[in-house]
Amino acid sequence: MTEYKVILLLTLIYIASFAIFMLRQTGVLFAPTFGFRGGYVFLRSLPWLLISLLVVFIVVLEILVRHYSFAYRRPLLYSVAGIAFLVIAGGYAVAITSFHGRMFRSAERGELPLAGGFYREYGHQRFRNIHKGSVEEVFENKLTIKNRRDETLSVVMTPETYFPSGSDFSPGDLVVVFGDRDDHAVRASGIRKIDFDYDSDVRPMPRRR
Structure with missing residues (x-):
């Protein structure tokens, strides 16, 4: 029975890590930094299916661990909060x-036969208000960025555009743009630079001596 609890816990951690990664990969994770509207878009864009799975599995794991005395003697809310x-x-x-x-x-690259579709489906989601990409060119009131789908977007900046991490952009910077898209143009309500992207941080394994 113990091994099933461990497997279930590892499954929960995997789902949670996948959800967090995909929120960052799509740029949704940074939406709340653009104010109230960004917070609304964040809630609307959450992977609710994955969150529902997490809730169900947490409940199942809680039922399993209640057989242990240390969990049985504690209030249900405490043990659920601890697992979460x-x-x-x-x-x-x-x-x-x-x-x-x-x-x-x-x-x-098509090298992940079992979970490949799962990663591609969530990782390539397109959101109307959130656009993540790498800066290609910088102009006075405009940026061009290239996203993961190899699309080039023209990002128009206005006096109302909000820059939560500053407006000093350079080619190669990774940014999240918040704004409405019309074809390949985005009128930016906000632009945030991302200092580090775990998706692109694929370091070679160190060689053993």
């Missing part, structure tokens, strides 16, 4: 490694 904290903390720890980035790249 462990899952989220573990998921975050995995999400900030290059694990999912490697898996995602393998899926893009």
Whole structure:
């Protein structure tokens, strides 16, 4: 019975880490930094199917661990909160490694037969208001960025555009643009630079001496 609990816990951590990775991969994770409207878009764009799976599995795991005296003697809310904290903390720890980035790249190359479709479906989601890409060119009131789908977008900046991390952009910078898209043009309500992208951080394994 114990091995089933361990497997279930690892599954929960994997799902949580995958959800966090995909929120970052698509740029949704940064939407709340663009104010109230960004927060609304963030809630609307959450992977609710994955979140529902997490809730169901957490409930199942809670039922299983209630057989142990240390969990049985504690209020239900405490044990559920403890499991949720462990899952989220573990998921975050995995999400900030290059694990999912490697898996995602393998899926893009067609080298991940089982979970490849899963990664591609979530990783290539298109959102109306959130656009993540690498800066190609910088002009006075405009940027051009290239996204993961190899599309080039023209990002128009206005006096109302909000820059939560500053407006000093250079070619090669990774950015998340918040704004409405019309064909290949985006009128930016906000632009945020991302200092580090775990998806592209695929380091070679160190050689053993």
